[in-house]
Amino acid sequence: MDSISKTLITVGSLCVVGGLIWHFSGGNIPFGKLPGDIRIQSEHTKIYIPLTSGLILSGLLSLLSYLFRD
Numbered sequence: 001m002d003s004i005s006k007t008l009i010t011v012g013s014l015c016v017v018g019g020l021i022w023h024f025s026g027g028n029i030p031f032g033k034l035p036g037d038i039r040i041q042s043e044h045t046k047i048y049i050p051l052t053s054g055l056i057l058s059g060l061l062s063l064l065s066y067l068f069r070d
Contacts, residue, residue, distance in 0.1 A: 010068055031056075 022029060036052030 007068070010064075014064070 032050055032053050034052040034056070036055075038047075038049040038051060040047040
């Protein structure tokens with residue numbers, strides 16, 4: 001199998017598994033509402049900066065990239 005096809009199959013499988021987890025948990029996964037994620041709300045403006053969530057996602061993607069490299 002080609003390396004691109006392996007990558008696409010892996011990414012697709014991870015998306016399906018993530019979608020199933022999200023669906024069956026009722027969307028109650030606290031990702032995006034972690035301590036360190038900054039939310040600023042005023043009367044006309046909402047600002048959201050997902051610092052902690054971004055760091056965790058980056059770490060997971062780096063780990064997956066390391067595990068599935070050729």
